[in-house]
Amino acid sequence: MIIQFNKGLMIGLSALLCVSCVTPPISQPQPTTQPTITPDKDEKPQTRPLPTISVPTTPSTTEPKPPVLPTAPVPEPAYPSPVKPSVRPTEPVSPPEPISPPSIPETKPKPPPSPSPALRVPASLVSLRKTTAVPGGVAWVPLGIQSAIPPKIKYKQRRVLVLHHGQQWVALVGIPLSAKVGQHSIVNKETGKRYTFKVKAKKYKAQYIKLKNKRHVNPTSKDLKRIRRERKLMRSAFASPWRISSTSPLPLTQPVRGRLSSPFGLRRYFNGQPRNPHTGLDIAVPQGTPIAAAASGKVVKTGHYFYTGKTVMIDHGQKVVTLYGHLNTIAVSAGQRVKRGQKIGTVGKTGRATGPHLHWSVSLNQTLIDPKLIMQ
Template identity: 45%
Template sequence: MHKAMRFGALALGLLCAVQTNAASIPQGPHGGIAVVPLDAVEAVQSVTFLNKAQLIVEDYAIIALPLFHDVGEQEVQVTYDDGSIRNVVIKVLDKQYPEERITVTDQEHVTPSPRNLERIGKESARMRAAYARFSSQPPNLLPIVQPVEGRTSGVFGSRRFFNDQPRNPHSGIDWAAPTGTPIKSPAPGKVVVVGDFFFNGITVQIDHGGGFISMMCHLSEALVEEGQTIKRGAIIGKVGTTGRSTGPHLHWSVSLSGERIDPAVFMAVLNALHED
């Protein structure tokens, strides 16, 4: 069976996270991913979208669709070892994200002082540098492990208001869990950032390869060090409520080629590929 047809079958039921239409055009919502089947993957040198290299997993390119990108047809470039380039049409779909209103007791976590703004700027630069990494394509990425079990208390892309003041959309998924619950690494990788940040609290960022970076936030304790290589399922820390948090939970952000995307969609679609 043709790859695009197989993928259309296995993606069915994943909340329309990735779809194929009658013309087999890979498609997904902004803030999600599109999956492009690759022929002769062993001869593929790189896959790019919006001038950014993309993750390659098995026989597929995983295309990061920015949250604020225009909807409609776009082109992905597949470059082969012989220098030839194949343009693949994908389609970015519209999606309506929910609104979320949050009350926090510490007004500094809504309108920080100049001193804290300076701290936030330094911390943001450190995290952005980690998100910008693109190490070699991972050979053994799948399956993706859910970092912690718990009630979903926050979804990706929600338009957030803190004490009725609008802020950036939610960049990940939240799971409520008791303080001290062990947190697993979703895939093999290298720890690139460990820090205690103003908004994110105790934070761990992991480079999984191919532009796939995880960020775990609000930990009560980090159990890894920067530069440490870890296996899938390794315990990297414990659930907490540090930083701007209203209760114990894990926040997991997935950055793909420098773009924050929906972790739930990413995990479901890639694991469906693995099971195919």
């Protein structure tokens, strides 16, 4: 009896279903792939004028701090001297103006680079601000940071999506279905500052499913081996290296239009046996319906897996990864770049599926969350 039950639990850790629950620390090679991230020193760049040259005209007379004081004359910066530029490009000859200061764009203090528009919270998702943080949901955590460069925030050792809203950065934290109710925190890796947020309880509905294929309920030991292997592959895809895309990953576009047949979070019973909850959104549409990429990105994995059948996984940047399961055909391959809306395959019923539908999973910070929360 007990063995049977344990085995059941193991099965429950299906490749798809358990990614959010079983989460050994995943090494994240962030430093190598973050061209834009620099130490977070520029919290107040807007007001800073051009580097004022602090010429040590009055060196502190009292304290002899020998090595530190700059002795060499401060080199003139590369700003144009007040000397007029010799060439005035294509201006027609005009009466000599008395002294109109030459246009010297370089001397204007450069406004601080503002965050790329791709990094703003899209208008359709601002409502997340008022959404309760629940297991399987998303926490909106304002960071009070105004830098042009996104801060490096982690939740449970995993890098978190940050977007700009108003005058500050906001962390959008994916909360695992297994999260405990209560206080949680994220940390700014550069300053060590912690931010807390509260996770409240959410009771998801139960779903009872009858499966003809008994192996989909109680896989053989050979199946289990395969499931474990596939689970690892998928986990590594969800942990794709951090990168910031030039286009916003959010909001996500629903990949097919149709009836939402099974919501995210359902507590599932297959042939009466409890299994892990449903970590995606099912959309029931006829076999062969084209599936569109939920946002632009890079295909990180394709395969034919035990539970999700023919599957495509796309990395959209900032650890936003989507998974499309039970496909009939796959139209893309790993490494390929795709645009939002591009066809990536067709709907099918491969893997553990009772009929044609798309199983769509969405991961933020390597955590599967309810896709409805961040889709258009």
